[in-house]
Amino acid sequence: MVWEILAQILLNGFFTGSIYGLMALGLMLIWGVLRIINIAHGALVILGAYAAFWLFRLYGLNPFYSLPLVLLIGFLLGLSIHYSLVKPILKAPELSSLLVFFGLSLVIVNLMLIYWTANVRGLPILYPSYNVGSVTVIGDRLLASVTAIVTTALLMVFLQFTHLGRSIRATVQDDEAASLMGVNVNRIYAITMGIGVLLASLGGALIALTTPFTPYTSDIYALYAFAVVVIGGLGNPLGTLLGGIIIGEAENFTVAYYSPGMAPAVAFILLVLVLALRPRGLLSRRR
């Protein structure tokens, strides 16, 4: 009996963790490339969740079918945020990007509250669960984790092998050097914001599939996204996915074997420990 429970906990942790990872991918890109603290990431994720939810509720579209539309909305939103809010504060100190994005988060969350109220939203169970021995595999969470892994792989391929991807990675290393080598850094910033918010809405769509949410859930995911990115390190998608899984497993182990109430503290304690040991985060860059 003990083994089954352990297996179940491990699986739960893997599922939750990979969803955290997927949700944080967008933040990793935006933070790594533009070096700004996008505290509104949680709100953007939940915006994606609402998009998927309403497309399902009004048109009966399964989140996976409505994904292309949701991602397009995300990308366009990212571009508009870049040109309206990000461009002016690119070179400003951290305090400015922190406050601008906190303002943006307040605006998004409260607009959602006004138009969509604080009622619980969530999709009914669309995918059945399977049993492997006495370990239950939750259908939608499995699909979400698979999507997370596929997206991470796609992002790695994109960053590694496409011209656009390489210039993004160069900007992560050192934007001054990158611009010297002919990389149009401003264009990269805009596209990165677009991709970042696209990934956020992808994460949101899968959260809508698996978890009930309200506008207030944004704050929870914003904090987790940062913990994941710091632990996973900047600049590489695999690190973010692993960072998410580490937190997911640690949390679920705390829930099962220590005290469920302490679970959220785990992510933050890990975050602080990683930072205390490596003051500039796992990937300490020259800047």
Add this chain to the structure above:
Amino acid sequence: MAWQYYVNNVTNGIMVNGTRYYVQLVYYDDQSSNTQVTALYERLITQDKVDFLFTPYSSGLGFTAATVAASHGKLIVATGVASDTIWKQGYTNVIGTITPASKYLVSTIDLLKTYDPTAKNIAIVYSDDIFSAMCAAGAKNYSLQNGFNVVYYGKYPSTATDLSSVLTSVKATNPDAIIGGGHFADGVLLIKQAKQLNVNAKLFSILVATDEPAFYQSLGSDANYIMGPSQWEPDVNYPVSYGPSNQWFVSTYMKMFNNETPTYHSAEGFAAGLYLQAAIEKAQSLDTAKVRAAFNTLSLNTFFGPLQIDPATGIQVAHQMVIIQWQNGVKRTVWPPSAAVANPLYPKPPW
């Protein structure tokens, strides 16, 4: 506001030794912060010069409001404040209208005892906030008093986005009944993942979330059989000796608020107003001390249910929770028998 309409139009004011008083309501948004509550209640008392007060929604804010009211010797009728501790602080000016948190899940246990004397194991899993924690503690004591054994008693963070591991531990104790929950999102999540993880029990009773129509919208048919405590339901029919009938309240409310069905929060507010009105009429005075004394001996049967307080502390003792159950898409009151419109479907078939 509905109560204000009732007093000013239906009973044509409150008769207090000869003069008719009409109700004027003053209210602000406390933005759920204690510091705001202090400022706004001070403003109500000293600037708006109100005679009587109602508490803001949530126990934490209720404390602060009660403190301010007590310092000015004002009476404050509690609605939306369920935690018992407010009545353990030595305040005498706080009048409880709704069933306190510690008794929220009591009627669920009574129902279980009545419909299934063989049931023995109860699992209690609740959200980590003052209200839910108190409900859970109350349920645990009452279960033990009634010979049940509590096979799981644990909390989860109120910010939880995944309860699969909590439910895995609950599943291991294979309980007859699973009760608890907390607020909206986690209540729905609990049921959704219970199904996904195939966690079975003959009875599910979840706090707060089950009362919302959004509960069924989010879960679809999986919501059926799930029960939940509620202070009041539109289809409840208590014997009424004071104040308007249930039908009147529901229909008037819907007329006033572009026919939205009232939730128990609005009914609770109306009942608190009604309770105050009855006490003023009994005391035949607006003086706080006299009205407070009137409450001690007041026992009403209203559309919201029986109302009576414990004279020493002011805590509500008579009002009982009703239990609702989703029965193929419709939310029905199934307990207590005196107010029920349908019998509970028990036991709940496996997922």
Add this chain to the structure above:
Amino acid sequence: MLTLIGFEALAIAIPFMGSSSATSLFMSVLEYMVLAYSINLLTGFTGYVDFGHVVFFGIGAYATAVMVQSFHALGVNPYVFSIAGGLMASLFALILGAPILKIRGAYFAIATLGVSEAVSVIISNTPALGGSYGMPLAAYVKYDLTSAYLSMWILLLAAMAVTLYVANSKFGYGLRAIREDEDAAEVMGVNTRLYKVAAYVLSAFFAGVAGGIFGIVTAYIDTGGYFSVSKTVEMLVAMMLGGYGTLLGPLIGGFVLSLLEYTTVVYIANLHLLVFGVILILLVLFLPEGIVGVLRRRTRLVG
């Protein structure tokens, strides 16, 4: 400066004019100002953005609550215990300071946020500190708005005095050098580690005492109210609105922001957070150096 003193004398007199609702309104104005000064001592002077500064407010509140619960029988005015709250917050800053201040830039902001969230969860899981029930103090403390008000005034004046001293002292110069270019400052002889921790401990004290005072006056403490991220943001915005790293910035910023908050709450209740978000964005984009910064540029008024 004359208008300032006149303004302060008037404000001190408010509680004695009997209108306690004005007093409690002014209490929250004082809260904004004190917290703006508190965070200004670290973020304003050294540029380290403390995004978890509310942790000191919360620790101050809980420490004071524990003191009040255990020593209320002594008949001491409870607000004295808020000093202990401040010291406890400073002690926490001292222990936390060395490791966390090695972290720079955005990572520091996120690390402090992580600390504040972790402490909040730990407290709400510690039965001795009320666990998820929070700590009601009503039974131990008499509701006394006037002495709460005066304590807040004393705290504000102390915060302003300290800020004035720091601004013109060797310590202040060292902190500003750290803000401009920490590596250059280190090589020029500024003991950057010691100075950063000292600023952190000093700034924690004022937030801690404020937490203690408000814990007593609201007579109920829970992690939700006393560890909320939005309180840190309010401090940062008040400091920035006024002009950070200056003497008068937090005073003006705190005043303007609290009145803004109060009016929006009373008049456009459910929109007020939305409006606050929009103001925040406009403030950063169009008024980065804050009101004092703009004044200084125009009238050479030294902040």
Add this chain to the structure above:
Amino acid sequence: MATGIILEAKDVVKRFGGLEALRGVSVEVGREEILGLVGPNGSGKTVFFNVVTGVYKPEGGRIIFKGRDITGLPPHAIARMGIGRTFQVPKPFSAMSVRDNVMIGALFGKHGAKNPYEAAKVVDEVLELTGLAGKADLQAGLLNVPEKRRLEMARALASRPELLLLDEVLAGLTPTEIDEALGMIRSFRKELGLAVIMVEHVMRAVMNISDRIVVFNAGRKIAEGSPSEVANDQAVIEAYLGAPITGGGRE
């Protein structure tokens, strides 16, 4: 010649991962001596400065300053003992005024004034000496490059150091500006009794101001002596004129 040795670096080794930036160099500087430190780019000159000022911890060797072993001390402690330096790329406190920039030097260097008022005298004196008095209230960020270089020197001087490390202060200056700067540096020694180590590429200037020259190449000291001795030293000519590279580190 100077009466005693103020700074003695013995067999200093500094590695960055596999790369050996300094391979056991020994350098001595006498009191009030102007030592020129020259060598091709990447020969370890700036690394040597960073080791002396404590920015880098050496993997080997000792740094003795006025008879005390300061190896491994944090940069602020070393600065307080009386070593001032300028940066190859000027690092002004750009939002602060020129005066406040110099104030930092006066407050935290060896001079260690207790408060800004006590430091004011030194600050004005140094501003005068470096010709920045006119621009005292200007924001440091607004100065032009030569002025920023002079501000670097002013900040270092305000701390009343006994040893001043100048890192390419003459780079990019016009011939007349160079002569002006050399005059300034000579006056430091005369009026303030300073020892100076100058890292420079402007050979003409270094040759005529230095009492002694040390030549680095690829992390090693390859020559030392009076300017004329060094000018004709075979190894130096080879190093400069690009003899076959005998393997060497890149900075």
